[in-house]
Amino acid sequence: MRPQKLFTLIFVKKNKEILLGHKTRGLGKGLWNGFGGKVENETLLNCAKRELYEECSLLAENLNHLGVVKYEVVDEDVDHIVHVFTCTKYTGTEQRSEEMDPIRWFNFKDVPYEKMWPCAKKWWPYMLSDKYFSVHCIYNDGNIISNNVLGHGSINHVFSELSL
Numbered sequence: 001m002r003p004q005k006l007f008t009l010i011f012v013k014k015n016k017e018i019l020l021g022h023k024t025r026g027l028g029k030g031l032w033n034g035f036g037g038k039v040e041n042e043t044l045l046n047c048a049k050r051e052l053y054e055e056c057s058l059l060a061e062n063l064n065h066l067g068v069v070k071y072e073v074v075d076e077d078v079d080h081i082v083h084v085f086t087c088t089k090y091t092g093t094e095q096r097s098e099e100m101d102p103i104r105w106f107n108f109k110d111v112p113y114e115k116m117w118p119c120a121k122k123w124w125p126y127m128l129s130d131k132y133f134s135v136h137c138i139y140n141d142g143n144i145i146s147n148n149v150l151g152h153g154s155i156n157h158v159f160s161e162l163s164l
Ligand SMILES: Nc1nc2c([nH]c(=O)n2[C@H]2C[C@H](O)[C@@H](COP(=O)(O)OP(=O)(O)OP(=O)(O)O)O2)c(=O)[nH]1
Pocket: 007, 008, 009, 010, 025, 026, 027, 028, 033, 034, 035, 036, 037, 038, 071, 080, 082, 117
């Protein structure tokens, strides 16, 4: 198996709206996305909670593990494995952070796909409708050369589909 780097990505939802942040630095700079980052010496769930709090000041009370996106870049030997969670219960008031500025709620119908990672458009419908999904996305020179998105019956099927 190729070496892997683990990430989390968390989407907060409320009444058909989703909270997104405009990334100010690093991977995905200048794009709208959910909150998240690299898994450090911690569980996936703790990483998800920590990143959500650090990036928008919300404390998650539930986290639903819905899918995994495997990003492979041609000529790079490390795959990026992004575990996607949704959160519908939380405490606190959302606030922008150094890494996500501004942050704002978008209606599910007004998601700014043209200002997001290019592969998002295909798997977001699963995430927005709470369906389990796996994505295997291959990039070459910043262009997607393959984007295989599948829906599944459980998170275990997601894991086996991506051989995780
Ligand atoms: N690695 C990677 N992450 C992606 C892709 N698409 C995508 O939405 N993401 C998400 C997953 C993470 O939530 C976020 C990248 O994490 P990050 O680099 O901001 O991690 P971090 O917060 O720990 O970084 P930092 O504090 O060191 O700046 O972007 C992708 O193609 N590759």
